[in-house]
Amino acid sequence: MVSRTTDSISVLQLGVVVLAATLGGQLIITSRNLIKSGGEAAWISVIAGGIVYGLVAVMMIKIGRHFPNDTFVEYMPKIWGKFAGGLIILWFYLLFIAQAAVILQGFGKFIKYFMFDKTPQIVIPATMVLACAYCALHKINIIVKVLSILAVLTTPVLGVWLLALQNFNAEMLLPIIPFNWPKFAQGLQSAWNVFAGYEIIMVVLPLVSWKSPGLSPETGVVWTFAILTVFFAVVIAIIIGVLGAEQAALFTAPAVTVIKGVEVPGTFAERLENLLMIFWIPLVFDTIVVFMYTLAKVVQIKFSLQDHRPALVMQIPIIFFLTELNNHLPNYEIASKYIMYAGIVFSLIVIPLSLLMVLWKQRSLAGDGYEQ
Amino acid sequence: MNNSNIKKISASMPIANINSANSNLKNLRVLLQQSEDINVDIHKLISRLRNMPVPAKTNMYFQRSLVQNRKILSVIFADCADLRLREFNLAGRRALLIYIDGLTDTKMLERTILAKALCSQEQVISEKKIAKIIEQILTPSAYTIAIKIAAAVQQIMMGNALIVVDGFRQTVVVDSAEYVKRGIEESKSENIVRGAHDGFNETLRDNIVLIRRRTKDTNLKVKIVDIGQRSQTSVAVVYVDNLAQSDLVEEVLRKLAAINIDRLVLSYNIQEYITPRPWPLFPTIQGTERPDVVVAGLYEGRVAIIMDNTPWALIVPYTYNTAMQSVDDYAMQVPVASAVRMIRHFAVLVTVYLPALYISIVSFNPGMLPTALAIYIAELRARAPFPTAVEAFIMVVILEVFQEAIVRLPNRMVIAASVVGGLVIGTTVAQAGLVNPLLVVVISGTAIASYAMTSYNFAMGLRLARFIIIIIASVLGLYGVILGTLVLLVYMCSLESFGQSFMGGFLQVDTLADWRDSLVRLSIKNNPLRPKIYGAQDETRIGGYRDGKQND
Numbered sequence: 001m002v003s004r005t006t007d008s009i010s011v012l013q014l015g016v017v018v019l020a021a022t023l024g025g026q027l028i029i030t031s032r033n034l035i036k037s038g039g040e041a042a043w044i045s046v047i048a049g050g051i052v053y054g055l056v057a058v059m060m061i062k063i064g065r066h067f068p069n070d071t072f073v074e075y076m077p078k079i080w081g082k083f084a085g086g087l088i089i090l091w092f093y094l095l096f097i098a099q100a101a102v103i104l105q106g107f108g109k110f111i112k113y114f115m116f117d118k119t120p121q122i123v124i125p126a127t128m129v130l131a132c133a134y135c136a137l138h139k140i141n142i143i144v145k146v147l148s149i150l151a152v153l154t155t156p157v158l159g160v161w162l163l164a165l166q167n168f169n170a171e172m173l174l175p176i177i178p179f180n181w182p183k184f185a186q187g188l189q190s191a192w193n194v195f196a197g198y199e200i201i202m203v204v205l206p207l208v209s210w211k212s213p214g215l216s217p218e219t220g221v222v223w224t225f226a227i228l229t230v231f232f233a234v235v236i237a238i239i240i241g242v243l244g245a246e247q248a249a250l251f252t253a254p255a256v257t258v259i260k261g262v263e264v265p266g267t268f269a270e271r272l273e274n275l276l277m278i279f280w281i282p283l284v285f286d287t288i289v290v291f292m293y294t295l296a297k298v299v300q301i302k303f304s305l306q307d308h309r310p311a312l313v314m315q316i317p318i319i320f321f322l323t324e325l326n327n328h329l330p331n332y333e334i335a336s337k338y339i340m341y342a343g344i345v346f347s348l349i350v351i352p353l354s355l356l357m358v359l360w361k362q363r364s365l366a367g368d369g370y371e372q
Numbered sequence: 373m374n375n376s377n378i379k380k381i382s383a384s385m386p387i388a389n390i391n392s393a394n395s396n397l398k399n400l401r402v403l404l405q406q407s408e409d410i411n412v413d414i415h416k417l418i419s420r421l422r423n424m425p426v427p428a429k430t431n432m433y434f435q436r437s438l439v440q441n442r443k444i445l446s447v448i449f450a451d452c453a454d455l456r457l458r459e460f461n462l463a464g465r466r467a468l469l470i471y472i473d474g475l476t477d478t479k480m481l482e483r484t485i486l487a488k489a490l491c492s493q494e495q496v497i498s499e500k501k502i503a504k505i506i507e508q509i510l511t512p513s514a515y516t517i518a519i520k521i522a523a524a525v526q527q528i529m530m531g532n533a534l535i536v537v538d539g540f541r542q543t544v545v546v547d548s549a550e551y552v553k554r555g556i557e558e559s560k561s562e563n564i565v566r567g568a569h570d571g572f573n574e575t576l577r578d579n580i581v582l583i584r585r586r587t588k589d590t591n592l593k594v595k596i597v598d599i600g601q602r603s604q605t606s607v608a609v610v611y612v613d614n615l616a617q618s619d620l621v622e623e624v625l626r627k628l629a630a631i632n633i634d635r636l637v638l639s640y641n642i643q644e645y646i647t648p649r650p651w652p653l654f655p656t657i658q659g660t661e662r663p664d665v666v667v668a669g670l671y672e673g674r675v676a677i678i679m680d681n682t683p684w685a686l687i688v689p690y691t692y693n694t695a696m697q698s699v700d701d702y703a704m705q706v707p708v709a710s711a712v713r714m715i716r717h718f719a720v721l722v723t724v725y726l727p728a729l730y731i732s733i734v735s736f737n738p739g740m741l742p743t744a745l746a747i748y749i750a751e752l753r754a755r756a757p758f759p760t761a762v763e764a765f766i767m768v769v770i771l772e773v774f775q776e777a778i779v780r781l782p783n784r785m786v787i788a789a790s791v792v793g794g795l796v797i798g799t800t801v802a803q804a805g806l807v808n809p810l811l812v813v814v815i816s817g818t819a820i821a822s823y824a825m826t827s828y829n830f831a832m833g834l835r836l837a838r839f840i841i842i843i844i845a846s847v848l849g850l851y852g853v854i855l856g857t858l859v860l861l862v863y864m865c866s867l868e869s870f871g872q873s874f875m876g877g878f879l880q881v882d883t884l885a886d887w888r889d890s891l892v893r894l895s896i897k898n899n900p901l902r903p904k905i906y907g908a909q910d911e912t913r914i915g916g917y918r919d920g921k922q923n924d
Contacts, residue, residue: 010882115737115851127848131855135862145865145873145880150858152879274740281854 008209011220013144017204017290018057018224020147021197023155023231024287025103028110028255028280030193031239033336036249038187040173043237045184049191050229056347057198057221059355064205064217066358072202073301079357088350092199093298095346097315098339099196100291101322104128107284108323110253114277125323132285133316136292137309140207143293150282157279160272161235164258168241192344194232197287198225199346200294292319432521438466438538445470445536448525455528462489463505467537475531477550484511485535485546502542506535514547526604556582559661559683561828566703571661576606576680582663583610583676591615592670597628599642603635607642610666610676615908617673623870624675624688639684642677646688648868654833656869658690664699673908675870689869691876691905693890696720698826701893710892715824717891722821723834724860727764728845728853730814735760736849752808761846763807767815768842770797772835775819877905 009017038045060072067075072092077085108124116124135146201221208217239254242261248254260273292312299311326335434441442457449455458469469485471478488510495509503517518524519542524534531549556578559571572579580594591613598604607628611621627646636642643657660666661683666676669687677686696716701709734753738746756763774793781789798816802809818838825831837860844852867874877883878890883904888894900914 012881016881111851116849123848124851127852127855131859134859138862138866142862142866142873145875146858146862148881149861149865149875149879151881271740274737278850278854281851282858285858 007139007141008207009140009144009204011208011215011217013141013148014201014204014208014217015220015224016144016148016151018198018201018221019151019155019228020283020286021200021290022195022228022287024197024283024285025107026194026196026287027158027232027235027283028253029103029106030190031236031255032249032251032253034187034190034194034236035240035245035254037183037190038245039180039183040240040245041176041180041184042187042190042240042245043173043233044176045187045191046194046233046236047229048184048188049195050225050232052188053192053195053198053347054222054225054229056351057201057225058218059351060199060201061205061217061221063351063355063358064202066362069206071206071297071301073298076354079354079361088346089298089302091342091346091350092202093295095339095342096199096291096295096298097319097322098335099343100288100295100319101326102336102339103284103287103291104319104323105326108327110256111277111281113252114256114273121327122324126320128285128288129316129320129323132288132292133312135285135289136296136312140204140293143289147286147289150286154279154282157275158231158235160259160276161238161255163262163264163272164238164242167258167261168238170241172241172244173237189340189344192340192347195225195228196340196343197291199343200290203294203297433519434521434524434536434541434543436539436541438468438536441536441543442468444521445525448521458486460486460489462535462537463492463495463509465538467535469533469535470528471533471548472528472531475529475549475551476533477548480513480548480550481533481546484513485533502537502540502544505537506544512544512546512548516545516547517542518545519543526598529604553578562660562662562665562699562826564662564699564703567699568662568664570663572663572678572683572685574681574683576608576678579663579678579683579685580608580610583666583670586663586667587671595625597625599628599631599633600636601634603637605636606680607636608676608678610670610678612670612673615671615673615902615910616675617907617909620673620688620870620907621675624677628677636679637681639677639679639682639686642679643686652833652867653836654864654867654874655695655827655829656690656867656874658687658694658827659684659829660687661685662699669694671913672902673906689872689876689906690874691869691872692864692874692878693876693886693903693905695825695827695830697889702896706893706895710894713893714891716826719821719824720834723818723825723831724838724841725853725857726814726818726821727768727838728841728856729850730811731761731764731842732845732849732853735846740850749808749810752810755805756808757806760811761842763811764815764842765846767801767807767811768818768839770801771815771819872905877903880905 034046035042063072063075063079064070067078070078073089076088079085080088104125107128108121111124112119112121135143205217235255239248239258242258243251243254248257251257256273256276259276262272264272292315293308295315296308296312299305299315300308303311305311435444445457452472454473456469456471456473460467460469467489469481471481492509506512506515516527518527518534524543524545527545528534531551533546533548535544535546537543553575554573556570556573558569562571570582572582576596584592589612593611593613595609597607597609599607609621609624609628624646628642631642631645633641633645639659643655643659647656649656658665658669660669663685666678666685666687670676674687674689677688679686696713698716701713704712733740734749738749741749753760758766774789774797778786778789778793798812801807802812822831822835825834841853841856841860844856846852848855861875865873865875877886880886885901886903886905888899888901889903893899897914901911902908902913904911
């Protein structure tokens with residue numbers, strides 16, 4: 001068949017969507033908090049986080065397999081009942097919209113600081129939200145085409161971090177033994193911020209044409225998490241190896257500071273941090289596009305709209321307002337922490353419990369002689 | 373005239389006076405004016421009646437009487453000075469030969485129709501079927517029988533001759549079209565170094581032959597439709613039956629059938645009708661003058677549309693990858709072809725972004741440059757009276773005006789214009805200090821990069837995109853350039869060409885096989901599959917199909 005621009009994607013494209021949702025804002029914005037909580041072992045926390053959240057992602061697909069044509073907006077009320085299911089949907093929606101606002105706020109702050117010190121900060125997220133909205137207005141397969149091109153063009157540039165190996169000091173990663181379990185646990189908590197966004201799987205999954213033979217969604221997602229985990233762990237290890245855990249926690253953006261210290265004499269590109277920031281913009285774009293599409297899709301399904309576009313247009317001012325609110329909140333750090341807790345509870349309690357409920361219901365139905 | 377017949381008005385109207393004469397004269401003038409008006413109205417009515425198309429389902433047939441038929445045809449072809457009517461005897465009956473002078477091979481008509489009829493005018497055949505008479509007396513190479521007037525008239529307009537015989541409702545259309553046409557020449561717009569040099573001309577029949585000559589595949593199908601209520605222009609839809617998706621072919625035919633226009637002059641008229649977006653920045657349908665490009669497209673599972681009276685064939689769907697491919701890429705060593713292909717992709721970026729990057733880095737982020745270069749640019753900029761953005765905008769506009777002027781100029785003037793534009797304006801503007809010399813280099817580089825495109829229309833789209841990015845860069849600097857790029861990318865992905873995104877399989881994870889002929893080109897042996905993105909029914913190009921059977 002001619003691959004018409006229909007509303008469906010392949011398993012590989014699902015991987016690209018998950019990659020886009022997680023690889024964007026988190027990279028530069030959250031590295032400081034992660035190292036602050038995890039200390040020298042923060043990179044191990046990232047690996048552990050990758051395994052944990054990768055498992056949760058597989059659980060999401062397992063739940064989705066029981067409701068092949070439904071998004072979580074449709075199946076959560078079936079699992080938890082109308083009221084509790086509705087609360088979970090609301091929880092998801094608020095979590096994502098808050099995350100989008102946090103990323104945009106951080107993005108505006110860093111771009112202003114590193115590239116446009118004379119530009120009002122409000123201009124940066126405002127223009128970014130509009131550009132993202134233009135992309136998110138399209139069908140999922142058009143969005144995935146954009147994400148795929150950007151992933152191929154921009155992700156390899158992140159390899160620029162490897163240049164920081166010239167300043168890398170492996171001793172900075174020590175001591176690993178004796179292992180600091182409390183720090184590791186705190187790091188594991190903060191690791192949610194690194195992988196936040198993978199929850200979009202629950203909304204996008206029904207759009208995946210997984211009936212065709214080949215890669216299963218579970219395998220696709222496991223591979224995606226493996227790539228993400230290796231990438232984040234290497235970046236965090238390099239930051240700690242170059243700056244040291246204590247020092248890194250003092251910088252606003254240690255990931256950028258590491259690149260600032262790289263000198264490549266005789267080359268045209270002397271300011272590598274600017275190059276990094278330029279290629280970071282498309283990554284944030286990817287993440288916000290996926291978030292906006294997911295949020296609009298949730299509203300579309302919840303209120304039985306024909307199209308996700310009206311919902312998307314309506315949420316533009318909301319996201320922008322929340323971004324600006326973040327800028328003016330005195331206790332912004334605390335707000336970010338509560339968002340993180342909400343995300344952790346959602347991932348580590350709601351999802352496993354939902355899977356258990358589904359399995360339990362299936363077993364009881366089978367015991368009564370019913371078939372799924 | 374005899375003077376004795378002339379009488380004074382007073383003789384017939386003795387009591388007439390000057391007042392009544394004036395009054396009568398006035399009435400006469402009014403009557404004359406009214407009669408003129410009526411005459412004009414009658415002519416308008418006749419003209420409207422003539423031009424009123426017969427409803428599609430209404431069939432008008434020829435009569436048995438030759439006189440009646442001649443009268444009908446005379447009305448239809450009234451005021452057509454190039455129409456030729458020739459009466460002659462055929463098998464003991466009166467017959468009429470009708471054709472358009474200049475569109476028909478008259479020598480062939482004389483040889484096979486008139487001479488034969490003359491030789492056998494004593495012969496009387498009481499045959500009830502006209503075809504029998506034709507076969508026994510005349511010797512046309514090909515003919516068809518027409519009973520509907522509209523069909524016969526259309527055939528005459530196509531250059532064929534019509535024979536109407538007294539006593540028959542059936543008429544004979546003799547295949548005799550022959551008209552002045554351009555020969556097969558090299559394509560004017562798609563020059564190549566190595567490869568076939570024949571290009572399409574303005575004759576549909578010749579163009580189809582050029583395609584047929586390149587493949588003896590019976591699966592290559594040609595469907596011809598007539599478009600344009602007045603022009604009735606023939607448009608051929610060409611495809612390979614067991615490669616092109618049937619829904620794609622149907623969609624093309626459906627869109628062509630939906631074209632509601634009185635005349636077709638350019639193939640671009642069709643393109644505008646069948647493109648879903650009214651104002652696409654980039655072409656979503658490929659245009660080519662080269663038969664080898666069409667054949668290559670057909671064997672990728674695509675569909676070609678060829679219009680009579682234009683050498684431009686259209687191919688759908690069309691993607692960015694295809695826009696980056698040239699025939700020459702396939703006629704040179706693989707590593708060289710791959711390098712050339714990458715340079716072409718790089719040229720796209722230069723065409724769109726170089727002036728915008730110059731503006732944003734010089735105006736907003738000079739710190740990104742190496743110190744020595746930043747100081748050098750600052751020194752150059754010190755003399756320029758305009759801000760960087762205005763300076764760049766002026767130069768880009770001058771460049772565009774210059775390019776447009778060169779396209780419109782006669783060939784002899786182009787060299788003179790190039791000297792004036794390139795040397796006089798370019799050098800003088802920089803020497804006068806109106807713009808800095810580095811910007812002249814930037815703009816020249818941009819212009820040269822845009823010439824590397826294989827498709828003129830695509831290059832034009834890039835040039836317009838360059839203006840948009842320059843404006844964004846002037847306001848938001850480097851951040852604006854990136855944002856503009858993202859929006860442009862979304863736009864390009866959302867552009868649809870017969871169900872396919874314009875960016876097609878470019879850097880897509882689910883069409884990895886297509887990467888073999890994308891940024892680089894692998895050897896034809898290493899690229900056994902057709903482009904996945906066009907969805908050909910048979911994906912295998914090598915060893916997949918032979919003698920009408922799918923090999924195991």
